[in-house]
């Protein structure tokens with residue numbers, strides 16, 4: 136379980152030497168339960184990606200606690216293999232000098248899970264590719280294929296949770312749908328859960344069991360997707376109005 140308690144985060148407003156700080160996240164608290172798919176939705180600038188970086192332990196909060204199975208995520212060894220990430224920018228997520236084979240084996244080696252018996256072909260087929268992609272370089276892949284390779288990398292270590300930050304947003308309509316379907320299938324196949332950061336409420340509704348709505352760095356509401364029509368706060372109602380009703 137991932138537990139977030141009273142997390143606050145600010146950044147210096149005008150560069151390194153500025154004394155002025157802008158509060159980006161305020162009093163964030165929630166739990167992500169094993170196997171769950173939780174959407175984090177909100178408008179641009181609401182703090183979604185910042186929260187994602189804190190959950191991954193890439194950055195530290197000013198105050199508050201983020202713990203995975205009781206251990207702080209800032210402790211790299213505790214989160215290694217527990218949380219993987221897939222980002223929007225699939226082109227820069229893969230080393231341009233790595234083949235697909237090298238790109239997929241990299242996180243496995245890092246997690247100490249690479250072995251001769253690892254079935255890389257099976258993994259590629261799980262994400263809708265096949266062995267013919269193994270010698271290819273990123274520039275020889277379409278956007279959808281590159282993002283599938285990123286997903287394969289994230290899945291390869293069989294983490295408990297994959298954090299996806301706008302991972303389907305830059306794919307065009309039908310490819311985005313294919314990747315969402317793929318994520319649904321992988322969840323069933325591997326039993327892992329997702330934290331799905333997006334401004335696309337429909338994509339989140341498709342993939343997630345619960346949704347957290349962020350505004351100006353604060354949680355407005357956390358609601359089960361099945362009960363989305365019954366959101367309480369005026370902001371959440373307005374945000375959902377266009378796509379739900």
Ligand SMILES: Nc1ncnc2c1ncn2[C@@H]1O[C@H](COP(=O)(O)OP(=O)(O)OP(=O)(O)O)[C@@H](O)[C@H]1O
Pocket residue numbers: 146147159177178179180181182183184185186334
């Ligand atoms: N490293 C940083 N230094 C200073 N300010 C930052 C930094 N990272 C983010 N911010 C600011 O924090 C606020 C929240 O940014 P964040 O990227 O988390 O929002 P978001 O909801 O993910 O937005 P988007 O949907 O546009 O990606 C923004 O005002 C942004 O300018």
